[in-house]
Structures are given as C-alpha cells and as structure tokens.
Amino acid sequence: MxxxxxxxxxxxxxxxxxxxxxxxxxxxxxxxxxxxxxxxxxxxxxxxxxxxxxxxxxxxxxxxxxxxxxxxxxxxxxxxxxxxxxxxxxxxxxxxxxxxxxxxxxxxxxxxxxxxxxxxxxxxxxxQKGYMGEPMEITPGRGEFHANPAACICEKTSRNSAIVKSISGNNLEPVTDSGIRKTIGISRPPYPVYTDEEADGSDTEEDPDSSGRGEVIDTEPDDDSAVRQEDPELEEILSD
Known part of the structure; x- marks a missing residue:
C-alpha cells in the first residue's frame, strides 16, 4: 500500500x-x-x-x-x-x-x-481518498473525542479574533491583536444576585442607624422575665 x-x-x-x-x-x-x-x-x-x-x-x-x-x-x-x-x-x-x-x-x-x-x-x-490525513478531513465531532478533537488550532482565527474584539469593546475591556484580554473585567453576571434582604422578600426599610451592622440577638432572658416564669408569688411581692 x-x-x-x-x-x-x-x-x-x-x-x-x-x-x-x-x-x-x-x-x-x-x-x-x-x-x-x-x-x-x-x-x-x-x-x-x-x-x-x-x-x-x-x-x-x-x-x-x-x-x-x-x-x-x-x-x-x-x-x-x-x-x-x-x-x-x-x-x-x-x-x-x-x-x-x-x-x-x-x-x-x-x-x-x-x-x-x-x-x-x-x-x-x-x-484511500479521504483516508490520507488531510486537514479537516474528518467532520468535527465525528468519532471519539480523543481521535478527532475539536480542530481549534487548525481553524482560521481572524473571524474569532474579530468576534472577541467586538464583545470586549462593548464591555470596555482592552484586547490584544491576538484576541487575548489584557485585564479581567467584571461584567454583568448571567444570573441575578440578591442581597439577604432581597432574598427574604422583605419590604421593610432598613434602619439607617444599623447600616453595616448585623442584627444582635440576646440569648439570655431578662432577670425579671425569668423570675416571672419560675415563681408567681415572688413576682407578686416584687410588684408591690
């Protein structure tokens, strides 16, 4: 052969x-x-x-x-x-x-x-025509991925570079001639991001004095309340 x-x-x-x-x-x-x-x-x-x-x-x-x-x-x-x-x-x-x-x-x-x-x-x-290993001889995606990987290196990059430049231009991100971003920008996420209040669905306004501070929960009951729950007679004496 x-x-x-x-x-x-x-x-x-x-x-x-x-x-x-x-x-x-x-x-x-x-x-x-x-x-x-x-x-x-x-x-x-x-x-x-x-x-x-x-x-x-x-x-x-x-x-x-x-x-x-x-x-x-x-x-x-x-x-x-x-x-x-x-x-x-x-x-x-x-x-x-x-x-x-x-x-x-x-x-x-x-x-x-x-x-x-x-x-x-x-x-x-x-x-043997079609079996001689010419570039792009096999349709991309046909066969096993390790035998016929995506031919990204063989493809022309001019169109891909233009697309990347267009997208990056809209996001105000500088791009090199090869289409590689010089910096990493934060653009709009593909999904909504909620704060804790928005996630809870609460319509109440936040207390301006408590901005930047988390809610403090007192885990120890007041002395009076503890007494009232334990001894009603003592509660009556104290009330006098």
Whole structure:
C-alpha cells in the first residue's frame, strides 16, 4: 500500500510494535520494499533500553513519542494508542495520519496477482481518498473525542479574533491583536444576585442607624422575665 501511495524505497520506516506475529517471515516483504527499517530495538542499545524493558507501558511510550514526531503515521489497527496518536497529531498542528481503508483494500489485495502494478496502484490511491490525513478531513465531532478533537488550532482565527474584539469593546475591556484580554473585567453576571434582604422578600426599610451592622440577638432572658416564669408569688411581692 505504501509503495502504491508513492513512498519510495529510501523512506525510513519505524515499526512501533512488540513481538510481531510470524516474526521475520512476516516482515520480510516489508523490509524488501523499504530497507531502512527500524524498531526501538535496532535504534537503541541494550544498555539504553534496560530501564524500560520490564515495563510494557514505558516501551509503548517510546513508540508513541517516535510516531508522534514522524512525518507520516500509518495506523494498522483502531486501538486506543492509534486513536490517541491520530488525535494528538491532528490537534497540535496538522501531521499526516494515514488510515488504511481496510474494508475496500482487502478484496483489492486478494486480486493483486491478476492485476498489473499500475492498475493496482491506481485503485489503491482511489480507495484511500479521504483516508490520507488531510486537514479537516474528518467532520468535527465525528468519532471519539480523543481521535478527532475539536480542530481549534487548525481553524482560521481572524473571524474569532474579530468576534472577541467586538464583545470586549462593548464591555470596555482592552484586547490584544491576538484576541487575548489584557485585564479581567467584571461584567454583568448571567444570573441575578440578591442581597439577604432581597432574598427574604422583605419590604421593610432598613434602619439607617444599623447600616453595616448585623442584627444582635440576646440569648439570655431578662432577670425579671425569668423570675416571672419560675415563681408567681415572688413576682407578686416584687410588684408591690
């Protein structure tokens, strides 16, 4: 598929994988087409890989970093790592991510022996249209969010900048040319804010002398009232 898409034999191929099913026999045809074949084991010494060998997640992280920085990334599966890589490369500026259209490529490869190379390559290029990782190739919001995040970095910012300037102008907030606010202003809140009195729904006017002071509640009853409640006879003597 890569050769049919125009990749020449001098291209460097890095295979991000663990142990490959079939071993060298499976990779023989790929290495014949692309002699510059690399893995993390061929690019690193045993001493360099020693801190990572016992941890599969760390080994996968090495593959992730190399694939993320590559000029082109080809996913041969739809696993989580491939999806996250595609989303990472799409979100932080465009990097080509090729997704093989396996449903249509499979029958074509089955008929490869009955076709000329030119006819085969032409059909591969036709089938792969829309799967070559062009900017804005996938409709925003389609698929998983980590595989197809909002392409805010790929979008044109001139219109967004103009909108921000217009909004900030109404709020008297200075904005830089890039649309970033220099200061943080307090505008009208999206919901009403009530004081304690307004929340209670009271129509009574506030005592001007008590402004700024909270209401003081005496929790201890007067002595007279306590006496009246406890001893009516003593209350009568005191009243005389």
């Amino acid at each position: 890569l050769r049919a898409l125009g990749y020449r034999s001098d291209v460097h191929i890095y295979v991000a994988s663990g142990e490959i099913y079939g071993g060298e026999d499976t990779l023989a045809s790929l290495k014949a087409l692309f002699p510059n074949f690399h893995t993390k084991e061929t690019l690193s010494s045993q001493e360099e890989l020693a801190p990572f060998l016992k941890f599969s997640s760390r080994m996968a992280a090495i593959d992730f970093i190399v694939c993320e920085e590559s000029d082109a990334f080809v996913a041969n599966n739809i696993g989580n790592m491939a999806k996250i890589l595609a989303g990472q490369r799409r979100y932080f500026g465009h990097k080509r991510t090729i997704r093989p259209n396996a449903k249509q490529l499979y029958p074509l490869f089955m008929k490869r022996g009955n076709m000329s190379w030119d006819a085969f390559a032409s059909q591969v290029r036709t089938i």
